[in-house]
Amino acid sequence: MDLAPYLLLALLEGMVQASVLMLTALGLSLVFGVMRVVNVAHGQFFMLGAVGAWLCAQAIPGPPAIGFAVALIAAPLAVGAIAWAADRAILRRIGYDPEGTIVSTIGLLYILQQSALIGFGPDARAVDPPFSHTLRTPWFGYSSYKLFIVAVAIALVAALWLILRRTRLGLIMRATQFDRETAQNFGIRVDRVYSAVFAVGAMLAAAGGVLVVPNQQAHYLMGTDPLLLSFVVVIVGGLGSLPGTIAAAVLIGLSDGLLSVFFSPTLAAIASTLLVALVLIFRPQGLFGRAAA
Amino acid sequence: MAEVTLLTTRGLCRDFDGLRAVDDVDFTLETGEIHAIIGPNGAGKSTFVSLLSGRLRPTAGRVIFDGRDVTRLPAHARVRLGIAYTFQITNIYTSMSVAENIALAAQSRLSPGLFGRGGVGPRITEATQAAARAVGLTERLNARAGDLAYGHQRLLEIAMGLALSPRLLILDEPTQGLSDAEIAGVTEVVRQLASRATILLIEHNMDVVMALARRITVLDRGAILAQGTPEEIVADPAVQAAYLGDGA
Amino acid sequence: MRSANPRLLLLCAAVVAALFALQFVLSEYLVLTATRILILAIFAMGYNMLMGYTGMLSLGHAMFFAAGVYAAGLSSYYWGLSLPLAFVLGVGASFAVSLVTGLLVLRTQAVAFMIVTLMFAQVTYLTTLQFSDITGGDQGLTLPTGARGFTLMGIAVDLTRDSHRYNLALALFTATLAGLFALTQGRRGRLFAAVRENAGRTEMLGFNTFRIRLVAFVVSGTLSGMSGALYALMFGYIGSAFAGFELSIEALLFTLVGGPGTLLGPLLGTGVMTLLIDRLSGVTSAYLIVVGALLIAVNQWAPAGLLGTLRDRRLPWLK
Numbered sequence: 001m002d003l004a005p006y007l008l009l010a011l012l013e014g015m016v017q018a019s020v021l022m023l024t025a026l027g028l029s030l031v032f033g034v035m036r037v038v039n040v041a042h043g044q045f046f047m048l049g050a051v052g053a054w055l056c057a058q059a060i061p062g063p064p065a066i067g068f069a070v071a072l073i074a075a076p077l078a079v080g081a082i083a084w085a086a087d088r089a090i091l092r093r094i095g096y097d098p099e100g101t102i103v104s105t106i107g108l109l110y111i112l113q114q115s116a117l118i119g120f121g122p123d124a125r126a127v128d129p130p131f132s133h134t135l136r137t138p139w140f141g142y143s144s145y146k147l148f149i150v151a152v153a154i155a156l157v158a159a160l161w162l163i164l165r166r167t168r169l170g171l172i173m174r175a176t177q178f179d180r181e182t183a184q185n186f187g188i189r190v191d192r193v194y195s196a197v198f199a200v201g202a203m204l205a206a207a208g209g210v211l212v213v214p215n216q217q218a219h220y221l222m223g224t225d226p227l228l229l230s231f232v233v234v235i236v237g238g239l240g241s242l243p244g245t246i247a248a249a250v251l252i253g254l255s256d257g258l259l260s261v262f263f264s265p266t267l268a269a270i271a272s273t274l275l276v277a278l279v280l281i282f283r284p285q286g287l288f289g290r291a292a293a
Numbered sequence: 294m295a296e297v298t299l300l301t302t303r304g305l306c307r308d309f310d311g312l313r314a315v316d317d318v319d320f321t322l323e324t325g326e327i328h329a330i331i332g333p334n335g336a337g338k339s340t341f342v343s344l345l346s347g348r349l350r351p352t353a354g355r356v357i358f359d360g361r362d363v364t365r366l367p368a369h370a371r372v373r374l375g376i377a378y379t380f381q382i383t384n385i386y387t388s389m390s391v392a393e394n395i396a397l398a399a400q401s402r403l404s405p406g407l408f409g410r411g412g413v414g415p416r417i418t419e420a421t422q423a424a425a426r427a428v429g430l431t432e433r434l435n436a437r438a439g440d441l442a443y444g445h446q447r448l449l450e451i452a453m454g455l456a457l458s459p460r461l462l463i464l465d466e467p468t469q470g471l472s473d474a475e476i477a478g479v480t481e482v483v484r485q486l487a488s489r490a491t492i493l494l495i496e497h498n499m500d501v502v503m504a505l506a507r508r509i510t511v512l513d514r515g516a517i518l519a520q521g522t523p524e525e526i527v528a529d530p531a532v533q534a535a536y537l538g539d540g541a
Numbered sequence: 542m543r544s545a546n547p548r549l550l551l552l553c554a555a556v557v558a559a560l561f562a563l564q565f566v567l568s569e570y571l572v573l574t575a576t577r578i579l580i581l582a583i584f585a586m587g588y589n590m591l592m593g594y595t596g597m598l599s600l601g602h603a604m605f606f607a608a609g610v611y612a613a614g615l616s617s618y619y620w621g622l623s624l625p626l627a628f629v630l631g632v633g634a635s636f637a638v639s640l641v642t643g644l645l646v647l648r649t650q651a652v653a654f655m656i657v658t659l660m661f662a663q664v665t666y667l668t669t670l671q672f673s674d675i676t677g678g679d680q681g682l683t684l685p686t687g688a689r690g691f692t693l694m695g696i697a698v699d700l701t702r703d704s705h706r707y708n709l710a711l712a713l714f715t716a717t718l719a720g721l722f723a724l725t726q727g728r729r730g731r732l733f734a735a736v737r738e739n740a741g742r743t744e745m746l747g748f749n750t751f752r753i754r755l756v757a758f759v760v761s762g763t764l765s766g767m768s769g770a771l772y773a774l775m776f777g778y779i780g781s782a783f784a785g786f787e788l789s790i791e792a793l794l795f796t797l798v799g800g801p802g803t804l805l806g807p808l809l810g811t812g813v814m815t816l817l818i819d820r821l822s823g824v825t826s827a828y829l830i831v832v833g834a835l836l837i838a839v840n841q842w843a844p845a846g847l848l849g850t851l852r853d854r855r856l857p858w859l860k
Binding site: 231 | 656663667790
C-alpha cells in the first residue's frame with residue numbers, strides 16, 4: 001500500500017485543524033495570560049461564530065462569498081459584544097476570583113449553548129463555502145477553501161501579533177499582564193483592559209467558528225471539542241505564553257490530523273487529554289514555557 | 294558537651310535562582326538555651342530557620358536534631374519530632390475561635406491522626422486552656438481569631454507553638470509591630486517558656502535580644518559572622534562594622 | 542462520650558424520621574422522585590466532603606459516579622452477579638479509582654485542580670464511548686429484569702417495587718449521613734476545616750495535609766461511586782451520560798445551592814434542584830439554561846448557599 005496519499009491528506013487536514021485551533025486557543029491563552037482566569041465558556045464563542053456565519057448566509061442573498069465576507073466581520077463583532085457584556089455583568093462583579101470565574105463561566109456556557117438551542121434549533125446546518133474551487137493532487141482533489149482557512153488564520157494571528165507588539169493597545173495589555181497594580185498606578189483603566197481582552201479572546205474563537213462552518217456544519221453542541229483542544233494547546237504551550245500556544249496548536253493540530261487518519265478520533269482524544277492532564281500535574285509550566293517564578 | 298546539643302547544622306546552603314541565601318552554615322544549638330539570631334535585612338535569617346523547620350529544602354548540607362538527621366523530613370514530620378515554628382507574618386485560622394486555633398495545635402500532639410484514639414477530648418481542652426493561660430488569652434478563648442487585635446494575634450501565634458509542647462520553639466520576629474507594653478509582655482512570656490523548651494529567636498529589637506538571649510548568632514549575607522554571649526557580640530568589631538555600625 | 546454537635550445530630554435524626562414518614566404521604570410518582578433525590582443526595586454529599594469541607598473544587602466527580610455505575614452495572618449485566626455483590630464491587634471500584642486519581646491530582650491545587658479533574662472525567666467519558674461494544678455507549682444498557690431482586694440476611698428486596706427502593710435508598714442515605722457526621726464534626730472536622738482555611742499553617746502544626754486531603758478525596762469519590770452503583774442497580778440502566786460533564790456540574794450545583802460545608806445542604810440542594818429541573822424539562826428541552834443562570838447567580842450573590850447563609854446569619858452549629 002502506498003502511504004504517500006494518506007500522509008499528504010493527513011498533513012493537509014492537520015494544517016486546517018491547526019489553523020482553527022490556533023485562533024481558538026490564542027483567544028483562551030490571551031484571556032488567561034492577561035486576566036489570569038480560565039474561561040470555560042470559550043468554546044461557546046466558537047459555536048456562536050459558526051451559528052453567526054449560518055445566520056449571515058441565510059439573511060444575505062446573492063453568491064455565498066458575500067454572506068461569508070459579512071459573517072467574517074459581523075459574527076466576531078457580535079460575539080465580542082456578548083463577551084464584553086458578560087465580563088461586565090458577571091466576571092467583574094466577582095472580582096475575577098479564579099475559582100468563581102470557572103463556576104460562572106460554566107454557567108455562561110450553559111446559557112449560551114441553550115440559547116443557541118432555543119434560537120437555532122437542535123439540527124446541524126451547513127453553509128456553502130464562499131468558493132468551491134478544487135485543487136488537484138495526483139491522488140485526490142482537495143478543496144481550496146480549506147487552504148483559504150489556513151491563510152486567513154495566519155493573517156489574523158499576524159494581525160494580533162502586530163497589535164500586541166506594535167500598538168499602544170498592545171502595550172497596555174502587556175503592562176496589565178505583567179503587573180496589574182503598577183498598570184493601575186500608571187493610570188491604565190484595568191477594568192476596561194479586562195473587558196477588551198475578554199472580548200478579543202471571544203472574537204478570535206468566533207472567527208475560528210466562522211471559518212470552520214463551510215467545512216463542518218454548525219451545531220449548538222459544537223463548542224465542546226474546541227474548548228477541550230484549546231485547553232490541551234494552552235497547557236502544552238505554557239499557560240499564557242502566546243508563542244508557545246501557536247507552536248502547540250500547530251503540533252497538536254497536525255498530530256490530531258495524523259492520528260485521526262490512522263486511529264479513531266475518540267482514541268486520539270483520550271490519549272491527548274490524558275497526556276495533557278499529566279503535563280499539568282507533573283510540569284505545570286507547560287512543555288515549552290519556562291518555570292514559573 | 295555532646296549530650297546537651299539539641300540541634301546542629303553542617304554546611305547548610307540554600308540557593309534561590311543562583312543567589313546563595315544561606316551559605317555553608319555550621320550551627321549548634323544547646324538544650325535549654327535561648328538563642329537569638331540577628332543580622333541585617335536580607336541576611337538570610339528567615340531562610341535559615343525555614344531550613345530548620347522544613348518549610349524549605351536545603352541546596353546542600355545537613356540538619357541534625359537530637360542526634361537524628363532530619364534533612365529530608367517534611368515539615369510536618371519535624372513538628373512531630375518537636376520542632377515548632379511560629380510565623381513572622383501572623384498566620385492563624387481567622388474564621389475559627391481562639392480556642393479552636395490552639396486546640397488544633399494541642400490535637401496535633403495528643404491525637405495526631407484523622408482516625409486517632411478517642412477520649413482525648415478533655416486533655417485537648419486542658420492543654421488549650423493551659424497554653425492560653427501562659428500567654429494571657431484566657432479571657433478571649435471564644436473570640437473569633439480574625440477579630441483579635443494585632444498584639445493578641447501575635448500572642449495566639451505563640452500559644453499555638455506552645456500547645457505543641459515542642460522541644461525547640463522557633464520564634465520568627467515575635468515582637469514585630471507591637472507596642473512597647475506589648476513587647477514587654479511577649480518578652481516575659483518567652484522567658485517563662487524557656488523553662489520548658491529550647492528557644493531560637495529571630496529578632497530585630499536589640500533590647501529584647503539582650504534581655505533574653507544567652508547566646509547570639511550574627512548572620513550576614515547568608516553566613517555566620519560571629520557567635521557568642523551578648524557581651525561578646527556587642528564587643529565584636531566585625532559585628533559593629535557590618536551590622537551595629539551601619540545599621541544604627 | 543458527648544456528641545460533637547448535639548443540635549445538628551438532633552436535626553439530622555429529625556430529617557431522617559421525616560424522610561421515613563414521607564413515603565406514607567407522597568404519591569407513587571413522588572416517592573420515585575424522592576428515591577432519586579436521596580441517591581443523588583449521596584453523590585452531592587460526597588462532593589461536599591471535598592468541596593465544602595476541604596475546600597477543593599472538583600469538576601470531574603462524574604468519573605467516580607461512573608466508576609460505581611459501570612462496575613456494578615456491567616458485573617450484573619455480563620456476569621450475573623447478585624445485586625449486593627455488584628453493589629460492593631461498584632463501591633470498591635470507585636474507591637480504587639478515587640485513590641489512584643487522588644494520588645495524582647492532589648499534586649495540583651485551585652484552578653489546576655479543577656482543570657485536571659475535568660480532564661480525567663473527560664477521559665472516563667470518552668472511554669465509555671470508545672468501548673461502546675461493552676458499555677453500550679450513549680445508548681446504554683438495560684439490566685435484565687430477572688436480576689432486580691435479592692435476599693440479604695433473610696430480607697427479600699424487590700427493586701421493581703417503589704417502597705423497597707425508597708427504603709433501601711433511605712437506609713444508605715442515613716448511613717452516609719451518620720458517617721459524614723462522624724467525619725466532619727468535632728475534632729476530625731476541625732482538621733478538614735484547617736486544611737481548607739490555611740493549609741500552610743496546618744502543615745506547620747504537624748499535620749500531613751496531603752494525607753488529610755487524600756482521605757477527603759477518597760471518601761468523596763467512594764461516596765459518589767456508591768451513589769452511582771445504587772442508581773444503576775436500582776433503576777436498571779447504565780449509559781455514558783453518567784460519566785458526562787453535566788453530571789459533574791450537577792454535583793457542584795446541588796452543593797452550591799444547598800450550602801457547601803453544611804451536612805444537610807446537599808440534600809436540600811439536590812431536592813430543590815431535582816424538582817426544579819424535572820418541572821422545567823417538561824416545559825423546554827433547554828432547561829439547562831436555568832442551571833447556567835443559577836450557577837452564576839449563586840456564585841455571585843449567595844456563595845454560602847441556602848443552609849450556609851442560614852449558618853452565617855443565625856445558626857453557627859449548622860455545619
